[in-house]
Amino acid sequence: MRARVLLDTARLLRRRLARSTRVRLHGEIDAGNADRVAHLLTASLKHTKGPLDIDLTAVPRLSRSGTAAFVDTIRAARTTGVPVTVRNANPQVREALHDLGLERLLTFTDDTPAP
Template identity: 50%
Template sequence: MNAPVQRSALSSVHRAARGCRNAVRRSVRRLAGHDPTTVLVRLKGDIDAHNAPRVAHRVLKALRGETTCIEIDVSRVPRVSSSGSKALFAAVRAARETGAQLVILDASPQVRFALHHAGLDNVLTYRDTKQR
C-alpha cells in the first residue's frame, strides 16, 4: 500500500523539477539585418536560484566571437530574485571585461526594481521597444 504513495510523491518531485528546469526558456540569436556583432537573448519566466546559473551561462555564451552588444529581452520575465540579479551581475562583469555592452529590453517595473536593488542600474542600459 505504501508503494503507490511513494510513486505518487516521486512523480510530484519529478514534475516540480521539470517545472524548475523549464522556468526560463531562452533563445540566443544573431539579429538578421542588424549589426552582426549584436546578439539577442530572450528570457522567459522567473529568474531565481533554480535557474540563475543557466541564465548566466546563456548570456556568457552569447559573448563568444565578435559580440560587442548583448540585448537581453526580459519582456516575459515577471520577477528576478536576488540570485537572478547575481547571475546578471556576473554577466555584466564578463561583458565589461570583453568591452561588450548589455542592454535590457522591455523590463517590467518589478524587474527594474530588482536590478536597481542589486545595484545594476549604473552599469546596464534599459530600452523599451514595445508600447505598454
C-alpha cells in the same frame, strides 16, 4: 581588382562586427535557474562582436538570488568591452537590478509604444 575585393571584405566584416546578439529569456529567474541563465548569457558574450541585448519581455519576476546571473554577465561584458542592454524589463525586474546598483552598468530600453 584586389583592392575592391579587400574593400568589400572589410565592409562585410564591419557589418558582422557591428551586429548585436539578442537573448530572449522566459519565466521567473531565481536561485533554481540563475546558474543556467548566467551560463547562457555569458556564452552569448563569447559569440558576439557587438552589443548583448537581453529581452526580458517574458520574465515576470527576478528574485534577488536570480540577479546573480546578471552580475556574472555584466562582469564578463565589462572585461570584453561589450555593452549590455536590457529590453522590456517590467518594474519589479528593474527594481531588482536597481537594488544591486546594476542600472548604472546597463542600458535599459522599452519596445512598448507610447499611448
